Amino acid sequence: MSSLSASETVETVETAAAAEATAAPAAQPAAKLVEKQMEKRLAIKVEDLHLYYRTKAEANPTLKAALIRKAKRQKVEAKVIKAVNGVSFEVPHGTVLGVIGHNGAGKSTLLRALSGILPPTQGRVEVRGRVSTLLALGVGFNQNLTGRENIVLGGLAQGWSKDQIREKENAIIDFADLDTLSEGAIDRAMKTYSSGMYARVAFAVGVHMDPDILLVDEALSAGDARFKERATEKMLELCENARTIVLVSHGLETVRHMSNRCIWLDHGNLVQSGDPDEVIDAYIEKQRKDREDADRKKAAAEAKEAQEDQALAAKAEKTKEALQKAIGEDV
Numbered sequence: 285m286s287s288l289s290a291s292e293t294v295e296t297v298e299t300a301a302a303a304e305a306t307a308a309p310a311a312q313p314a315a316k317l318v319e320k321q322m323e324k325r326l327a328i329k330v331e332d333l334h335l336y337y338r339t340k341a342e343a344n345p346t347l348k349a350a351l352i353r354k355a356k357r358q359k360v361e362a363k364v365i366k367a368v369n370g371v372s373f374e375v376p377h378g379t380v381l382g383v384i385g386h387n388g389a390g391k392s393t394l395l396r397a398l399s400g401i402l403p404p405t406q407g408r409v410e411v412r413g414r415v416s417t418l419l420a421l422g423v424g425f426n427q428n429l430t431g432r433e434n435i436v437l438g439g440l441a442q443g444w445s446k447d448q449i450r451e452k453e454n455a456i457i458d459f460a461d462l463d464t465l466s467e468g469a470i471d472r473a474m475k476t477y478s479s480g481m482y483a484r485v486a487f488a489v490g491v492h493m494d495p496d497i498l499l500v501d502e503a504l505s506a507g508d509a510r511f512k513e514r515a516t517e518k519m520l521e522l523c524e525n526a527r528t529i530v531l532v533s534h535g536l537e538t539v540r541h542m543s544n545r546c547i548w549l550d551h552g553n554l555v556q557s558g559d560p561d562e563v564i565d566a567y568i569e570k571q572r573k574d575r576e577d578a579d580r581k582k583a584a585a586e587a588k589e590a591q592e593d594q595a596l597a598a599k600a601e602k603t604k605e606a607l608q609k610a611i612g613e614d615v
């Protein structure tokens with residue numbers, strides 16, 4: 285679980301606004317005022333965001349390779365992976381933003397930047413409000429502590445009072461509802477949990493942190509159908525209270541059902557953003573076309589291979605005939 289210092293980002297925006305007000309104190313053009321009002325309603329503002337990872341080119345260096353490199357005084361080349369390339373978008377408070385895209389499109393990386401885990405390589409990320417992050421693996425839990433102990437730890441990290449912790453602890457445990465899966469599990473070390481049990485506790489903690497902005501990365505994928513339904517209801521309830529949710533998922537129907545805005549990432553680029561039905565339909569159509577293209581390429585390659593086989597067989601036949609002629613007997 286990670287939280288971002290909301291006050292810091294808000295302060296940046298207000299400081300900029302104050303400076304502008306000093307420069308032009310009196311009448312401001314109506315368009316400017318409207319823009320400012322809109323600006324205030326924003327929960328997230330992402331401007332020309334680039335996120336790169338630097339990795340060593342050699343994934344599994346061998347001792348021999350390392351020794352040769354050392355002898356030649358060569359350095360291991362750093363490889364830059366451009367996970368997100370100049371993405372810009374805005375999210376008003378009360379939005380459920382679905383983020384879709386192929387494997388490796390940059391969705392989780394974007395979410396890491398929104399949660400503050402990953403600083404931008406270039407560009408700006410402004411997140412205004414208390415953030416709660418639900419990552420697929422429930423990052424932040426101590427595996428050796430029990431579910432209950434992790435809940436208390438999460439509360440302490442949020443600065444809750446003893447009474448608040450006691451009150452929320454029960455609500456979280458009720459919501460996670462682990463007893464129906466395995467009695468007494470909440471008092472066992474989390475390393476003994478199944479991925480579904482883990483997801484339940486992570487989700488229950490995340491939504492009870494009373495976040496303004498909830499970032500969800502496939503955290504529901506491990507939950508069973510009943511839990512997913514309850515989690516969806518809870519997220520919609522949060523949203524009715526003008527909370528903002530960013531939902532990264534391959535579950536296109538979940539995104540269609542839950543979100544009221546959607547962005548589609550492809551190789552780190554923002555392909556389309558807007559109405560979820562339109563964006564999801566366009567994405568499905570692109571996937572269909574890609575599959576068709578791949579099938580066509582495969583069929584063409586197979587046809588070419590068959591042709592080459594035929595040509596080779598014909599050539600072999602001719603060679604055999606020529607040999608027969610030359611020596612006048614069967615070979």
Ligand SMILES: Nc1ncnc2c1ncn2[C@@H]1O[C@H](COP(=O)(O)OP(=O)(O)OP(=O)(O)O)[C@@H](O)[C@H]1O
Pocket residue numbers: 337338339365366367385386387388389390391392393394
């Ligand atoms: N820690 C990392 N170090 C190096 N490269 C990374 C790291 N994490 C992700 N990447 C790379 O960044 C790109 C985007 O990955 P990311 O996990 O953000 O994609 P994704 O859309 O969330 O994919 P998926 O749907 O498979 O979870 C990929 O090329 C991935 O290999």
